[in-house]
Amino acid sequence: MSVFSLASVPQAVNLLDAGSLLGAFGALGIAVVLFAETGLLVGFFLPGDSLLFTAGLLCVSGAHGPVRLSLPQVLIAAVAGALLGAQAGYWIGRRGGRALLARSRAKRLHEGAARAEELLGRYGHAKAIVLARFVPVVRTVLNPLAGALDVPARLFTLWQVVGGVVWTVGLVLAGYALGSSVPNVDRYLLPIVALVVVVSLVPLAAELLRSRGRRNAEGETI
Numbered sequence: 001m002s003v004f005s006l007a008s009v010p011q012a013v014n015l016l017d018a019g020s021l022l023g024a025f026g027a028l029g030i031a032v033v034l035f036a037e038t039g040l041l042v043g044f045f046l047p048g049d050s051l052l053f054t055a056g057l058l059c060v061s062g063a064h065g066p067v068r069l070s071l072p073q074v075l076i077a078a079v080a081g082a083l084l085g086a087q088a089g090y091w092i093g094r095r096g097g098r099a100l101l102a103r104s105r106a107k108r109l110h111e112g113a114a115r116a117e118e119l120l121g122r123y124g125h126a127k128a129i130v131l132a133r134f135v136p137v138v139r140t141v142l143n144p145l146a147g148a149l150d151v152p153a154r155l156f157t158l159w160q161v162v163g164g165v166v167w168t169v170g171l172v173l174a175g176y177a178l179g180s181s182v183p184n185v186d187r188y189l190l191p192i193v194a195l196v197v198v199v200s201l202v203p204l205a206a207e208l209l210r211s212r213g214r215r216n217a218e219g220e221t222i
Contacts, residue, residue, distance in 0.1 A: 056175020093147025
């Protein structure tokens with residue numbers, strides 16, 4: 001059966017579980033999830049990193065996961081979803097991203113927006129747009145924030161494509177390489193995905209600690 005077929009979608013799909021999403025929607029689900037996570041503010045909770053890594057694992061011949069995926073289809077779907085999502089987020093930001101963010105009551109979303117704005121100020125537009133791809137939540141809010149801050153469209157497009165391709169292809173191929181080199185690695189899918197989630201949160205935790213340290217230092221100097 002084609003991974004794009006939706007004929008056998010289970011009735012209950014866990015949006016936070018990469019295996020559940022891939023088993024239900026295959027490569028099409030990757031495109032949709034990445035579009036939502038990188039383009040729509042409501043998608044900040046979706047599992048982008050673990051989804052890409054798991055998809056790479058499930059492309060290995062002989063894998064016994066929830067579905068057998070095709071590596072070319074996964075790569076195409078991942079890149080398309082991430083690039084189109086980021087571009088959509090940018091244009092949403094140009095048309096009123098700050099107003100949309102202000103209406104949200106999600107604390108994580110507002111914290112992510114603060115970190116995204118800090119990245120833009122500290123590293124400049126190009127580097128911040130690329131780095132944001134690798135930080136959960138930040139990659140969701142930086143795109144509309146870049147639009148709201150009037151980052152030039154050509155500059156944004158160039159660097160979001162660079163960051164998006166490196167992020168998606170890198171994680172998918174990392175999962176594929178691990179699955180190809182370690183026999184029956186799919187049996188340990190849950191702990192591996194949990195490890196990927198933890199690792200993906202390291203930059204977020206490090207940035208929080210740095211921000212707290214700076215606030216404490218500023219408080220001591222007052």
